[in-house]
Amino acid sequence: xxxxxxxxxxxxxxxxxxxxxxxxxxxxxxxxxxxxxxxxxxxxxxxxxxxxxxxxxxxxxxxxxxxxxxxxxxxxxxxxxxxxxxxxxxxxxxxxxxxxxxxxxxxxxxxxxxxxxxxxxxxxxxxxxxxxxxxxxxxxxxxxxxxxxxxxxxxxxxxxxxxxxxxxxxxxxxxxxxxxxxxxxxxxxxxxxxxxxxxxxxxxxxxxxxxxxxxxxxxxxxxxxxxxxxxxxxxxxxxxxxxxxxxxxxxxxxxxxxx
Numbered sequence: 001x002x003x004x005x006x007x008x009x010x011x012x013x014x015x016x017x018x019x020x021x022x023x024x025x026x027x028x029x030x031x032x033x034x035x036x037x038x039x040x041x042x043x044x045x046x047x048x049x050x051x052x053x054x055x056x057x058x059x060x061x062x063x064x065x066x067x068x069x070x071x072x073x074x075x076x077x078x079x080x081x082x083x084x085x086x087x088x089x090x091x092x093x094x095x096x097x098x099x100x101x102x103x104x105x106x107x108x109x110x111x112x113x114x115x116x117x118x119x120x121x122x123x124x125x126x127x128x129x130x131x132x133x134x135x136x137x138x139x140x141x142x143x144x145x146x147x148x149x150x151x152x153x154x155x156x157x158x159x160x161x162x163x164x165x166x167x168x169x170x171x172x173x174x175x176x177x178x179x180x181x182x183x184x185x186x187x188x189x190x191x192x193x194x195x196x197x198x199x200x201x202x203x204x205x206x207x208x209x210x211x212x213x214x215x216x217x218x219x220x221x222x223x224x225x226x227x228x229x230x231x232x233x234x235x236x237x238x239x240x241x242x243x244x245x246x247x248x249x250x251x252x253x254x255x256x257x258x259x
Contacts (some may be wrong), residue, residue, distance in 0.1 A: 063112030
């Protein structure tokens with residue numbers, strides 16, 4: 001598939017996906033959302049990809065929101081379809097068995113904040129800003145923002161941010177637990193790569209199982225403890241488990257294959 005609004009770089013098992021609409025501060029139009037979904041599916045199927053980093057082009061905007069020009073004239077049903085499409089793509093990121101790290105380099109507003117929250121980890125540059133300003137347009141978040149912000153920072157502050165449309169700084173996001181780290185702009189991608197390299201040294205099977213078990217905590221109608229039991233049990237059939245335990249007993253570094 002040809003991608004119009006995304007750039008890619010694959011190095012040493014780390015795939016970097018860059019949203020590339022700099023003239024729009026990387027705002028998410030329908031095509032970009034579609035391409036992100038396709039890129040995640042292709043990354044999941046590519047055995048060379050171990051960890052994924054998502055970022056935005058330039059230094060001002062990770063993703064500064066959705067492309068509002070595409071919202072004009074939509075009916076109620078068309079609005080629902082738009083939200084469902086965005087939610088499905090972002091859920092595919094959240095459920096990806098390969099860790100996805102958001103490298104937030106500037107504004108992460110509206111759909112951009114929702115994209116960052118769908119990732120498993122978030123690293124922000126010092127100039128990053130986060131927010132769900134949809135109420136300023138007579139809208140609410142539609143790509144999962146009303147749900148994930150509560151999960152990540154709690155209902156009290158999430159309610160404030162959604163109802164006021166206020167932005168928060170990177171340091172405030174760190175304090176609230178929305179991001180894992182805040183670093184200078186020049187160190188953003190290197191820090192994400194450093195984290196990715198640490199994850200890469202672990203068992204892909206175990207990493208994927210941990211993601212699935214933790215996501216089950218928030219899944220409707222799913223017993224998270226049962227999901228943990230299932231994922232724990234699966235580990236015992238893997239070559240990675242045999243390698244990991246053998247390496248531990250032999251006092252050497254394991255060589256995991258993801259099998």
